[in-house]
Amino acid sequence: MPESMSISVNGQSQVPPGFRFHPTEEELLQYYLRKKVSYEKIDLDVIRDVDLNKLEPWDIQEKCKIGTTPQNDWYFFSHKDKKYPTGTRTNRATAAGFWKATGRDKVIYSNGKRIGMRKTLVFYKGRAPHGQKSDWIMHEYRLDDNTTNDANIVSNVMGDAAQEEGWVVCRIFKKKNHLKTLDSPLTSSISGDGGRRSHHHHHLFDSCDEGALEQILQQMGRGGGSGGCKEEINNYDQSNNNNNNNYGGSSSLTTRYARPFDTINNNVDSRFLKLPSLESPKSTSMDHNNNNNNNDNDDSNENNGYHPIIPVEMVTENEGSFTCDNPNNMFHHHHLGGGGGGSSDGGGGLTNWVALDRLVASQLNGQTEASRQLSCFNDPTMGYGTGNHDLLFPSVRSTSSLTSSSASINPRAVISAGAGAYISPGAQDYTTTSEIDLWNFARSTSSLLSSSEPLCHVSNTSV
């Protein structure tokens, strides 16, 4: 059946059997997008133009088909326009939903040189803020402005504004449900999608920590340039970008806290700072220092700036009380950055700590569920560095279902308490950051997430 095996690319050319369009990120940026922005002809019209506002993900899937064989991802060019004439945000709403940015942008390198950025977006059905998250993921690649226009060194402000306009190249795909592959990694490779990429199932687990590690390292490397924040439009970022290299220079903090990220980014949620104040006298100075700088960013779509900086020690003291059954376990660093900087009620912090007190009490009374949840972390055989990540990952994964359903305590308490996560490794000396710090992060991620279940449990039973 030769005719059914031949692939026509948008009706123009043919690709021999067995070959697929599977570009690297570098190829997408350096070849395709660069040609696109400079109006050069691209040999095979494999990447089409798509108006993101007009097509739903499932329509893109249809429009961007290459040939007749099954695809796992689809590629297109999109032209970004400003949402408002005076604003800087991109409008990515469709008739059925909208694309929302998540996480942090990833720097794309080519031969060690930075060439562009990748933004990750999730498609939500419905309208914000009540959208329903779907499995559709988009990676949006943009070229660095200063590389497309070498002669013209743009300022950060200009650059940020410019990145919200112009051509980008995108890839959409449906997020796979990795939960079902947890049972047996070997089986997962067999049940893979035609074997084409089945090995990735393994690698997700194998490299779980490595991937995080890599991103953290990148983030740290970028920390000097962006204040540890997501590279998004953010007034705060911009002001910091201009003079961000004076680590420790501007601080009224004690040296203990005068770590790079502390001094760069003072955009701390004030409510967050209330958390330690119940128990920690140290927070007073923090509070004072940061209240002045507490500027709320209401751009929930774009602002995933990391509330920095709770000193590791501080959080440890407080949180160790309710998370550590075993003093030897290492997951007391509940640092996890993230979350948007949405508005907040002033009493939240206090309420949270009442709730946490309850949790502590319940922990002391021996919540079986909690201890079961935590048992894997107390297990001395549970080595994070030994490659047995199958145990680790379920606890991470468990949050997606868990958190979307029923955490009835304001999760910000947990999240904020962990806000130093990405910071804490970076807060150490860059050059000497040991893997231990990063592993701590991995632990903290999972422990943070798993600890939300006890939270739910407590509030459900005792309220």
Place this chain on the structure above:
Amino acid sequence: MGDNNVNLPPGFRFYPTDEELVVHFLHRKAALLPCHPDVIPDLDLYPYDPWELDGRALAEGNQWYYYSRRTQSRVTENGYWKATGMEEPVMTSSTNKRVGIKKYFVFHLGESPSAIKTNWIMQEYCLSDYSASSSRSSKRKSDYSKWVICRVYERNGDDDDGTELSCLDEVFLSLDDLDEISLPN
């Protein structure tokens, strides 16, 4: 690569589906039909260790493809391929007909009782008996079904090609959920 020079724009790679491997490459090879493009080399039964395949087999990413023959034991210079016992049928997408079988092997270093399991995986594609016997005489059947295609890869760290979400991205997605949950009074 093989004889045919495949001249494609950047981004096109040899990522065949199971069906393509069996129907296009294996079937045509076994039926002595020309393969276009003839990219998969025939390594016969040479006992190459998996790390020796580079430069000999068709390499794409971290995977290597080559033709070989059916055999009972795949012993190499430094070890052997051990069958995992796992098999998977290869079906045609259009007619859902079974055309081949995919078997899994794991490379072990050393000799049998004391051998060490490695991360090297081999998928061996062979034509199913059904398709072999469907239109062939019994005489040719043995010849017809002796060919296999091997796909070898090493299971280790992820080459993040962006087609999956990173672990961290998954966490961020979860945090997006957390963000929208409100505090009870």
